[in-house]
Ligand SMILES: *[C@@H]1O[C@H](CO)[C@@H](O)[C@H](O)[C@H]1NC(C)=O
């Protein structure tokens with residue numbers, strides 16, 4: 132009896148061990164935030180892939196995501212117009228256009244929600260166009276490859292920006308914009324086919340871009356008594372066209 136029981140027991144133990152190993156394997160692969168063909172980079176490692184060494188791929192970081200942009204060599208390689216972006220995360224420069232010194236930083240401090248949205252959109256462009264190869268350990272990913280509070284904060288700010296822009300669009304659609312044209316010789320002109328031109332504050336603009344701005348909208352005569360409507364300088368109150 133005993134040998135027979137041992138015979139039954141050993142495959143059972145073997146199967147159990149295999150099941151446990153498989154479970155551990157899947158648990159660890161589920162836990163790892165990185166895709167199997169991606170890896171972690173330090174800033175120093177990433178700097179090697181700046182396009183100087185022709186035998187190495189060219190890599191670019193944005194919001195801590197690292198992409199292989201070698202197929203865009205004419206832009207990102209040595210002497211290319213976007214070479215500043217190679218071998219580093221210069222997220223801020225995507226909106227500041229400042230490629231000198233500290234302008235080449237991944238800090239988004241003080242940027243408006245529309246600017247942060249634009250950087251998140253750029254990351255989307257790289258995801259669609261180039262091959263993701265890993266994450267840069269630092270501001271946006273920790274040493275395990277998990278998103279940091281800075282990344283979550285930037286993404287939240289970008290989606291707030293997107294919501295505000297959508298809301299502004301809906302609001303402004305209620306009051307049609309003026310037509311406009313500008314030429315070197317004749318200067319600028321705004322006009323309305325229906326109603327008359329007025330300058331109005333864009334109420335959400337300060338939340339979106341961080342600065343005040345006005346737009347030209349068309350108001351019918353019976354809508355002109357509301358507050359906040361500014362007549363163009365040197366324009367008759369009921370003129371359909373104003374020089375600007
Ligand atoms: C650019 O990459 C090369 C090697 O690929 C490296 O020697 C050089 O230090 C890098 N430049 C910077 C500014 O990191």
Ligand SMILES: *[C@@H]1O[C@H](CO)[C@@H](O)[C@H](O)[C@H]1NC(C)=O
Nearest residue numbers: 228229230231232233234235
């Ligand atoms: C670029 O950024 C650096 C560092 O913040 C600053 O000193 C410089 O004035 C900026 N240049 C431009 C053109 O904004």
